[in-house]
Amino acid sequence: MKFNIALLAGDGIGPEVIEQAVKVSDAVALKFGHEITWKPALTGAAAIDAVGEPYPDETHDICVASDAVLFGAIGHPRFDNDPSAKVRPEQGLLKMRKKLGLFANVRPTFTFPSLLDKSPLKKERIEGTDLVFLRELTGGIYFGEKGRRDGGETAFDNCVYTRAEVQRLAKKGFELAMTRSKKLCCVDKANVMETSRLWRETVQAMEKDYPEVEVSYEFVDAVAMRLVQWPNSYDVLITENLFGDILTDEASVISGSMGLMPSASMGAEIALFEPIHGSYPQATGLNIANPMATVLSAAMMFETAFNLPEEGKAIRDAVNKALAEGIVTEDLADGGKAYGTKEVGDWLAANI
Amino acid sequence: MKFNIALLAGDGIGPEVIEQAVKVSDAVALKFGHEITWKPALTGAAAIDAVGEPYPDETHDICVASDAVLFGAIGHPRFDNDPSAKVRPEQGLLKMRKKLGLFANVRPTFTFPSLLDKSPLKKERIEGTDLVFLRELTGGIYFGEKGRRDGGETAFDNCVYTRAEVQRLAKKGFELAMTRSKKLCCVDKANVMETSRLWRETVQAMEKDYPEVEVSYEFVDAVAMRLVQWPNSYDVLITENLFGDILTDEASVISGSMGLMPSASMGAEIALFEPIHGSYPQATGLNIANPMATVLSAAMMFETAFNLPEEGKAIRDAVNKALAEGIVTEDLADGGKAYGTKEVGDWLAANI
Ligand SMILES: CC(C)[C@H](C(=O)O)[C@@H](O)C(=O)O
Numbered sequence: 234m235k236f237n238i239a240l241l242a243g244d245g246i247g248p249e250v251i252e253q254a255v256k257v258s259d260a261v262a263l264k265f266g267h268e269i270t271w272k273p274a275l276t277g278a279a280a281i282d283a284v285g286e287p288y289p290d291e292t293h294d295i296c297v298a299s300d301a302v303l304f305g306a307i308g309h310p311r312f313d314n315d316p317s318a319k320v321r322p323e324q325g326l327l328k329m330r331k332k333l334g335l336f337a338n339v340r341p342t343f344t345f346p347s348l349l350d351k352s353p354l355k356k357e358r359i360e361g362t363d364l365v366f367l368r369e370l371t372g373g374i375y376f377g378e379k380g381r382r383d384g385g386e387t388a389f390d391n392c393v394y395t396r397a398e399v400q401r402l403a404k405k406g407f408e409l410a411m412t413r414s415k416k417l418c419c420v421d422k423a424n425v426m427e428t429s430r431l432w433r434e435t436v437q438a439m440e441k442d443y444p445e446v447e448v449s450y451e452f453v454d455a456v457a458m459r460l461v462q463w464p465n466s467y468d469v470l471i472t473e474n475l476f477g478d479i480l481t482d483e484a485s486v487i488s489g490s491m492g493l494m495p496s497a498s499m500g501a502e503i504a505l506f507e508p509i510h511g512s513y514p515q516a517t518g519l520n521i522a523n524p525m526a527t528v529l530s531a532a533m534m535f536e537t538a539f540n541l542p543e544e545g546k547a548i549r550d551a552v553n554k555a556l557a558e559g560i561v562t563e564d565l566a567d568g569g570k571a572y573g574t575k576e577v578g579d580w581l582a583a584n585i
Numbered sequence: 586m587k588f589n590i591a592l593l594a595g596d597g598i599g600p601e602v603i604e605q606a607v608k609v610s611d612a613v614a615l616k617f618g619h620e621i622t623w624k625p626a627l628t629g630a631a632a633i634d635a636v637g638e639p640y641p642d643e644t645h646d647i648c649v650a651s652d653a654v655l656f657g658a659i660g661h662p663r664f665d666n667d668p669s670a671k672v673r674p675e676q677g678l679l680k681m682r683k684k685l686g687l688f689a690n691v692r693p694t695f696t697f698p699s700l701l702d703k704s705p706l707k708k709e710r711i712e713g714t715d716l717v718f719l720r721e722l723t724g725g726i727y728f729g730e731k732g733r734r735d736g737g738e739t740a741f742d743n744c745v746y747t748r749a750e751v752q753r754l755a756k757k758g759f760e761l762a763m764t765r766s767k768k769l770c771c772v773d774k775a776n777v778m779e780t781s782r783l784w785r786e787t788v789q790a791m792e793k794d795y796p797e798v799e800v801s802y803e804f805v806d807a808v809a810m811r812l813v814q815w816p817n818s819y820d821v822l823i824t825e826n827l828f829g830d831i832l833t834d835e836a837s838v839i840s841g842s843m844g845l846m847p848s849a850s851m852g853a854e855i856a857l858f859e860p861i862h863g864s865y866p867q868a869t870g871l872n873i874a875n876p877m878a879t880v881l882s883a884a885m886m887f888e889t890a891f892n893l894p895e896e897g898k899a900i901r902d903a904v905n906k907a908l909a910e911g912i913v914t915e916d917l918a919d920g921g922k923a924y925g926t927k928e929v930g931d932w933l934a935a936n937i
Pocket residue numbers: 323326478776777806
């Protein structure tokens with residue numbers, strides 16, 4: 234098969250880890266007889282510097298014309314202490330999500346047996362953890378009307394959801410649950426928020442279409458607790474944008490494998506794949522960043538965007554083998570030999 | 586001294602744990618020569634049953650006329666699966682907070698050395714954890730305009746903050762930081778929300794009045810991560826209502842001592858003290874609930890509402906002694922002898 238893949242390396246360690254994912258994807262393409270054309274495009278601080286805009290129209294056009302988007306990371310410290318600056322990398326991220334219609338952010342949290350000791354949680358608490366968050370990504374308080382009144386003395390942010398927005402996200406949740414253990418948890422704050430009540434009633438009404446799925450409803454504060462106490466009690470969780478932002482980050486640290494967690498953002502037309510870690514500016518250019526989360530994001534791309542599970546598995550097998558043989562960057566080296574970003578990428582490509 | 590204390594036992598295990606706190610407070614009063622008049626009043630499901638209202642006017646009048654409020658817990662399973670029921674216990678809670686002007690919820694998380702093993706986190710991660718959240722409690726999305734449009738197909742919740750609301754909460758945060766290690770963390774989502782930008786700019790402007798306090802600004806998603814990774818890196822944290830709801834619950838489980846965590850809600854006039862645990866309906870009437878969080882809430886009451894640190898310390902010492910000698914309820918018994926709620930209360934009162 235032939236694929237065009239938009240390549241958005243972004244800021245910080247983005248370009249370095251993306252380079253390894255490209256290498257590994259090319260090795261997969263060679264092995265399975267596919268042809269990938271990479272379409273690099275600017276985003277984030279890099280795009281602001283080049284064209285004054287974190288998500289330029291040319292980048293959008295390239296994404297729309299591609300079969301998938303592979304994304305590194307964006308964010309640069311020079312913007313961090315000035316959240317109200319006119320142009321910020323994050324705005325590019327939000328604009329990209331909205332314009333590409335990426336309404337469902339899929340974030341798995343699972344454990345690698347060899348990394349259990351890296352977790353801040355006790356081993357017996359996280360063993361067997363394998364959960365997936367579906368976070369709504371183009372609605373809620375992120376995109377509602379916001380501003381000031383009373384000469385700047387009063388600020389407001391509006392959280393808005395329509396039934397249709399909830400339905401399309403929940404549908405993906407039910408479908409995902411059907412391919413897994415048929416357990417779905419709807420996370421909301423229905424005891425306080427009207428949008429949450431809409432979420433809950435919409436999901437409740439959909440239950441009859443998926444009679445095999447066992448649905449539970451939990452408040453966001455309770456989930457924030459239980460994620461730390463019993464992460465392995467969850468399977469598929471669906472939630473709105475802001476709750477998802479907080480809970481998926483919380484979930485990402487429980488497994489001890491944060492540097493390895495991939496994610497996908499899906500819409501009606503196109504899907505984007507990215508590691509969940511950030512741009513890690515301090516490590517930029519040092520050849521120490523762990524490329525595995527980006528490489529595993531490429532695996533998700535083969536599996537879900539191209540429907541090529543064998544190709545995805547080839548990547549996962551290579552990563553597992555690298556972990557078993559200690560071909561890892563310093564974050565996982567644990568006193569043993571630490572390989573460089575490039576060297577891990579080369580090893581993975583050679584082991585496809 | 587003479588005190589009138591409004592006594593809001595509430596639902597579930599509320600009455601049982603409140604009874605022990607009364608016993609212990611009375612023992613303190615006897616020892617230090619104070620006179621307490623308890624003013625019982627209805628709240629929660631109990632109040633709905635009695636007068637059709639979860640926070641009746643008579644209860645409010647009793648609170649306003651008292652020197653402090655001691656609160657048990659509210660919530661009843663019969664309302665849980667119907668979050669949109671017309672009258673719910675939670676509404677009483679929100680109404681009480683608003684009408685009493687309890688704008689600052691103070692929630693400490695600390696560790697008891699003897700309970701470190703109860704934590705889902707590894708010992709070395711939580712040792713020395715001693716942090717306090719100040720959660721804004723009468724503003725934000727909890728109290729903004731909310732409703733439906735488009736024949737019910739669209740729902741909205743408005744999050745609103747004024748500079749004055751942020752200032753009075755932040756002032757308490759700075760003052761608290763001055764009595765502790767002079768570190769203050771402002772938790773927001775200033776890269777997305779306008780209300781968060783108001784929070785951030787308001788706190789930034791106050792920094793000059795507290796030159797000794799070192800202030801940091803962190804995004805709520807980052808804090809949700811770091812609370813699990815390095816809880817002992819935090820000291821005083823201030824945040825808005827909804828973020829506070831999520832993060833204080835998350836924080837409450839990290840120490841392994843959730844059954845022991847007290848809290849205070851403060852306003853301009855009156856303060857309310859309550860355990861952070863809920864109404865635990867399954868345990869109602871079984872004499873198994875741990876009364877220590879409520880007893881320690883009474884300690885906070887003596888210390889902060891009445892400015893009587895010795896009296897508070899007498900209670901804390903008794904609790905520490907009980908923990909050391911194994912006079913504990915089944916949640917802490919760990920295979921050893923489990924005492925009843927009443928028996929622990931009696932022992933604590935006798936050891937004042
Ligand atoms: C950078 C920020 C706007 C973004 C978000 O809040 O969505 C990030 O935290 C994320 O989760 O991708």
